[in-house]
Amino acid sequence: MGFSYQLIDWFWYEPMNNPKADLTKPAAHVDIPGLVAYARERNVHLLLWIDSHDLDRQGFDKVFTQVADWGFAGVKIDFMNSDSQETVRWYADVLAAAAKHKLLVDLHGAYKPTGLARTWPNYITQEGVLGNEYNKIPWLADSCTPLHTITLPFTRGLLGPMDFTPGGFLNRTKTDFKVTEPAQVVGTRARQLAETVVYFSPLLCLCDHPDNYRGQPGVEFFRGLPTVWDETVVLSAEVAQHVVIARRAGTRWYLAAMNGDAPLTLTVPLSFLGAGDWKLRAFADTQASAVTPTELAETSSTVRADGTLTLTLAPAGGYAATLTPASAP
Structure with missing residues (x-):
């Protein structure tokens, strides 16, 4: 990776x-x-x-x-x-x-x-910070909720690096969640990918067991994922409701979105991009993600700075994407 x-x-x-x-x-x-x-x-x-x-x-x-x-x-x-x-x-x-x-x-x-x-x-x-590891502790496991994790970018996340340990792949709905080791996490697979970009930590510690990553949908998003950034743009945000952030490392942009318990559709402008065509590789919720949070759609397309993206987030959902200049090898 x-x-x-x-x-x-x-x-x-x-x-x-x-x-x-x-x-x-x-x-x-x-x-x-x-x-x-x-x-x-x-x-x-x-x-x-x-x-x-x-x-x-x-x-x-x-x-x-x-x-x-x-x-x-x-x-x-x-x-x-x-x-x-x-x-x-x-x-x-x-x-x-x-x-x-x-x-x-x-x-x-x-x-x-x-x-x-x-x-x-x-x-x-x-x-x-109360992070994913608390999902393994019976008397605290109901604390790491979607409301908590969508509030963090506006509170604890403003203070400095946050070792939240995101990236859980044992994705569950609230009703299906159980205390296990490795820890289960409430919300969709795409949300866990998004947390690795939304939450800033120069040392990014993924929380899950290697066996839970091998061959799994979405794991390729982690390959070469930066942990420090040259530029950050907040595209849309509302406390405890949603956040959409774009971060740049070198010539590549990473776009991430998270929401709360309610499903959400957002239109995101791409004006932060430079001129020319950009290759978009996206990892997004599907219609099935609300019931089966491990469900994930990976798509590729070409976009430009004068365009927009429509993001459809499941309850406790997310979106994560990379944007690379089309001229890049």
């Missing part, structure tokens, strides 16, 4: 969140040098998940020295779960220590962004 990074998630060391934890020694079933070598051969950079309590106990420099020596590109630090004055200072301290070892940092279990990216170039993203 052309992904540049892969996370080694929890259970690579044991026990976790425990005074006996040793972040310099992987569990017996995990071959860290082998994983790093395998990834390097494929030009993939590895990230390592770490429980913040274990990191505190062993010390930043000791742990980050080992992580860097192993060959990791960065760390995903979890379970801070506080926005106290002490935690705010801790964020600065951990970012400084990681920077010394040239490690990027994803702050999970974090509070909302407060501008850390302006100071620390190795800060890449943070959670601070």
Whole structure:
């Protein structure tokens, strides 16, 4: 798929969140040098998940020295779960220590962004949002609703990078949704594609299991998907109702739309495009998507800047497309 990074998630060391934890020694079933070598051969950079309590106990420099020596590109630090004055200072301290070892940092279990990216170039993203992973938690699973996810671009999304973990392919209606692992998600397949463009995060973490992506309709949208953008245009938006965003990376535009619980038809102007013909590759809801949210239509066409697109979104639906100059190879 052309992904540049892969996370080694929890259970690579044991026990976790425990005074006996040793972040310099992987569990017996995990071959860290082998994983790093395998990834390097494929030009993939590895990230390592770490429980913040274990990191505190062993010390930043000791742990980050080992992580860097192993060959990791960065760390995903979890379970801070506080926005106290002490935690705010801790964020600065951990970012400084990681920077010394040239490690990027994803702050999970974090509070909302407060501008850390302006100071620390190795800060890449943070959670601070109720995202798709909460669909695995029985007492919180009814919180990640279409109303919640369509409101985020107007609230949490304005504050900074948002590690929402979009891209779920176990798409369900509200009535069919169940708590499972991997997590099911409410809404259509096209909506999950759209979230990867609407929600900004320089480190985009897809939420699903690889087996749920292989050979599935829509997965090709992820191939080569940028995570940073040269230009962003909001084409239409209404709080808690819908959003349509176009983002450009190089010469290619990505167009994404999401709505709430009600079906919606929108006419979108293409005036943000440059002159000439553009190749449109679209992933859209179908008439069946309201009942079978995994249903997806992939189409190709040629469009121009003086034209419009009509988007028909299912309940909790979406639309995602790429637009490439027709003259491009």
